[in-house]
Amino acid sequence: METKDNIIKKYRNYLLLEKSLSPNSIDAYMTDLDKLSGFLGDEGLKAEDVKLDDLQQFIAQLYDLGINARSVARIISGIKSFYNFLVLDGYMQADPTELLETPKIGLKLPTVLSLDEIEKLMSVIDLSTKEGQRNRAILEVLYSCGLRISELTKLKFSDLFFDEGFIKVEGKGSKQRLVPVSHTAINEIEKYLYYRREMDIKKGSEDVLFLSNRGTAISRIMVFHFVKQYADQAGIKKTISPHTFRHSFATHLLEGGANIRAIQLMLGHEKITTTEIYTHMDREYLRQEIIEHHPRNKK
Known part of the structure; x- marks a missing residue:
């Protein structure tokens, strides 16, 4: 050949x-x-x-x-x-794709937001309030890092490695992974931290990154609520949830040309992602996949 x-x-x-x-x-x-x-x-x-x-x-x-x-x-x-x-051209005798089925376009798959829809949703957030800036930072992290909502609510200060451009995430089964974080998400988190310093943080929540107004870890229900609220304000008719940003993260990276295995590692899929497997991947390579292919890193 x-x-x-x-x-x-x-x-x-x-x-x-x-x-x-x-x-x-x-x-x-x-x-x-x-x-x-x-x-x-x-x-x-x-x-x-x-x-x-x-x-x-x-x-x-x-x-x-x-x-x-x-x-x-x-x-x-x-x-x-x-x-x-x-x-x-005679390179192969038989076509292995002959029985490969093409999905019906109407097949029910997870909802994905376009980049334009994400921008519209972000634009309705009132950034003059501490809640608004916190919510903007949350949505940027969900979209820029592809986190599950449960992973986001457990994020801690000690999980942030901004100088290196990563955050540490605890996924299913308490498995940990490092995920590249965009400059946009870092910027929004740092703006939120300005407001966070003025909050009355409850004992035991000092290291929790995203807090409710009561000074405790923000709940999943609260994030679901404001995602739906912002979608309504932005005129987005799709039924979305915090998980929609994770699907959008994966889709936009793939459509931008990112390597599938790198995306799976960043998402923390159980079949291929363990701490041991991750240590064999070049961390700078994963970070480069985000920098080159995620819309939040494109000027």
């Missing part, structure tokens, strides 16, 4: 000359192929050795990230196109 780079070059020419696709469409197909290549590299597989089961596992990971059906369908279309090319 020819080198990977040579095959990719031929595939790009196939899309341009034989399929007559526009440069933007070709770039989209190549981005989809990059996602698959990243998965295959992590699994130690070559493109020509892929079986249907491998592709189904790849698609399952996309669903696990909360990627919407339309995006998954587009990625599958790109994969099918590539393997169709490999068969047509």
Whole structure:
């Protein structure tokens, strides 16, 4: 088999000359192929050795990230196109994508906010109040770091490593992971801390980051309440919750070209994320994935 780079070059020419696709469409197909290549590299597989089961596992990971059906369908279309090319040009005998099912667009998957909707929601928050600045910081952390609501409410001062650009998160099963945090989220937290210093903090909550007006850890119900309130004020018709920001985090990173395995590590999915696994990943690499592909880090 020819080198990977040579095959990719031929595939790009196939899309341009034989399929007559526009440069933007070709770039989209190549981005989809990059996602698959990243998965295959992590699994130690070559493109020509892929079986249907491998592709189904790849698609399952996309669903696990909360990627919407339309995006998954587009990625599958790109994969099918590539393997169709490999068969047509004689690189493979059989097409492993032949039985790969494309999701129905109407399939019920987690709600995802567009970047424009996130901006609209953020814009209705009254930042002149301590509650408003706290809530803005909370939403920025949920969106910029992809945290579960339970992980956010347990965040502590001692979990913040702003100089290094990370926060420490305690996920399911008390498993801990380090997650890159955007400059935008850091900035909003620091603004909130100005108000927090003036609060009457109850004993035992001194190290808790996000506090209620009573000086204790903010509750999940309270976050659910103000997310719905801001969505209504912003005119967003979708039914959303704090978890929507986690799905949006994953979707926007993936659509921006981030590596799937890196996203899974940052989300803390139990199947692949343990403290031991994380120590074998380059922390600077994970941070670079956030910096390069998350909308909050793009100027």
